Amino acid sequence: MSCDSLRARLEARLDPVESWSPERTAIRSDYDLNPGAARPTRELRPAAVLVPIIMHDDGPTVLMTRRSDSLASHTGQIAFPGGRLDPGETAGQAALREAFEEVSLDPGVVELLGMGDPYETGTGFLVTPVVGWLTAAPLVKPSPDEVAEVFEVPWDFLMDPVNHRRDFYDPEGGARRWFWAMPFEERYIWGVTAGILKGLFGRLYGDEIEPLSAAAEDAA
Template sequence: MSCSSLRQRLEAHLDPVSDWTPERTAIRSDYDLNPGTERPAHELRPAAVLVPIIAHAEGPTVLMTRRSDSLASHTGQIAFPGGRLDPGETAGQAALREAFEEVALDPGVVELLGLGDPYETVTGFLVTPVVGWLTAPPLVTPSPAEVAEVFEAPWDFLMDPANHRRDFYDPESGPRRWFWAMPYRERYIWGATAGILKGLFGRLYGDEPEPLAAAAEDAA
């Protein structure tokens, strides 16, 4: 097998990039594991992230970042390149622009294959995951102001339900908050990033009678 089976699955199960509109609504969210949490009454701000899948000969990986420790929020967290949409931008355009600004990823080496499920965060963003395909490892240079590290995580690890944990923390006030986590080596992938990956797993393999076997085949 090669990465071709994964590419075919992505193209068959994701929404076309051209289908994006500002009217898309959240399908998954930070509230999925916390159904009793009250949601603030505010308009969600549109954002997009790039989920860059690299087709290595030995199996696909996903390019991810660790945010700078000097940022005002979400310091040190694992994330996909991404951010708010500028006026007039589509989700695909924003994802490519943010990836270039954050890690100098050349948009010309990324083929956008489709859109994942829109994801609502507790911070008030509606995030569109934009899945990109790269045929070779890219040259990247992290922006020191935004990104501390760029790394790759294996697709088969991220798509293995055995690595999908429900973790929690207890805030100073309010009920316990649950979230998805996918610890990979010394890196703790959690929150919206893990939730988006969990959404991709459901989108791609949720109808498979043996989802783990299907994911392993795509990663071969």
């Protein structure tokens, strides 16, 4: 199959990886669906995730992980490979390094096509999504201390707004909190990961009269 239209759209609508700077500010956040929530004034810690898009004969997929059950935070959640930037790193460098550390993804098989909107998390990180392009399924090996599972989700599923829903939880003693969710089979993609995907959808297809048709054409 040809994914030329998807690649062209990514290159045209994402920010160049070379344009990253530590002065970037949040465009999307956990507060988008919670405008009444108190948003602390703080210096955000820079982080990056890799959004690896993999070409297959039957359509592109996105590589994702399920975090280890032994981690101290975000246990068992669905995530992209990623983490905080080391001193002197760019977002692209950090995304590739973290993907190698977490799932042994060879940086040499990943072509970085661009960056999505910087995303502020409720825990005080400013996350840069870095989109990577892979021409074939890579060899991966999850680091057991960090990753319980590596799997792929079809691109057209993630870019179908029918699969984007708003869910909520009621914290004890606090106000209801809303978040984006994209349940896929037995997996529950939500929170920051779903918010980043929603941001990519907005960047790539948000101005289309029929975004689902455009996304389907890119995946065909």
